[in-house]
Amino acid sequence: MSNVQLSSSAQERLVARRTFPLHRRTSVCRNLFGPVDHDELSREMKAKMREISERDQQRWNFNFEANTPLDGDYEWEEVPVDKSPAFYQDSVQNGRTRVPATPVKQCPSSDSVLPETPSMDVLERLVVPESSSTPCQVEVNQENRTDKLNSGKPSHRQVPCVTRKRTATTDNNTHITDFFVKRKRAADRKSNDMSACHLSKSPIPVEQTPRKRIR
């Protein structure tokens, strides 16, 4: 999927909505770029998607839509599941029924372990200063990070989480992310202090900072 541009604008909108649920209708900033021609946008999106699909199809000589091989450089064959490592098996199973290769149990709690935290976690890893939307999101979700990152249940908010996360982070070297977080925290604190001391000077709630950076 090379539709990074496509998704980023969609994400920005999403971010804005999530961050400012109350202001989103009234805010002047929302209209900075004028009205959106939704039909045009949707047409362009579809065209772009089609273009990407065609490129994919051509590159792999495989029709991903119909799930059928085509003629080309790749010689496709359909292999029975047991002839291939279990890892690939999931592929054609629609992700719905993952056949257990080892005795297993149905474990509804396990999905709470995994998916519960989806975006924050990934955010953590994807924070790099290259996309306009990502840093903002990080700032937005910053408060949730510690417990979201490593706890299976959102309710398990407690000090050990933080400690654990810190350790896990420090023995790895994701400096960029660390940098971001710290910067944001510093900024946060600063604006808090400021609003405390000079109320007139910065009446803007802290959460609005990211908004400016979206632009």
Added chain:
Amino acid sequence: MAHATSIQYEPVAEIGGGAYGTVYKARDTESGQFVALKSVRVQTDQNGLPTSTVREVALLRRLEQFDHPNVVRLMDVCATQRSDQETKVTLVFEHVDQDLKTYLERAPAPGLSPDRIKDLMRQLLCGLAFLHSNRVMHRDLKPENILVTSQGQVKLADFGLARIYSCHMALTPVVVTLWYRPPEVLLQSSYATPVDIWSTGCIFAEMFRRKPLFCGESEVDQLGKIFEVIGLPPEDEWPTDVTLSRKNFPPLIPRPIADFVSEINEQGAQLLLNMLTFDPLKRISALNALEHPYFRDEETLTQTKS
């Protein structure tokens, strides 16, 4: 888009749209390389794919640029919209013929040699250290998603996909193995990269035993099996944020690991215990594990047991 293609190629096996129980695999007639498809259907809403999925894919692609030898190659990601509610994401991976599970099963009689195990472990930890330093947890490490090439190269697979599956997992009963799960996950406490080290420890033991170390049938059963080996952890190591009380378990004392993993040498046993440490904070990291004396004797020729 460009033109009809020139080259003709061999026909393909017949297909059933999303046939159950088969895998699409192809050989690149130019390079001879094998690829395989793995597709996942993702629920969508009016905003399209969930942002978590988009990011996860972006992350996988970013990791790909490092071309790490112990991580399975992800060649492409193709999305096709199936309906307003569903998008199919097809991941094109390099195809490796076997995973560690079959590799262990196929190993001739006495099992893998200690050197072979050491080599596999080193590669596994290398791949893991790479993922961890990029802040990726595998979370579901097990012999089935550790691929082993015909040259004996280890390649980690299936990391980072949990998020992509998760949409489904939330909706459908999920089947997962508990055998490689660390205590903190079984207890539903907070967790981080040490989860993978626990799993690696279980796999390490399994390489010697050629059967899994802890085969629990439920979370509690799994924990019980774990404590039978490592002993019941002291009260102060028991996480405070969990519902399951330590009192539910008998006061077991640790048993010598050699009782369970007989072929392992002393340093191996030491490393194994460092990995199977109850407290995730005290568990060894992938990087430190690579520095462990167990791996050190390589150049000076293997010492101890052979």
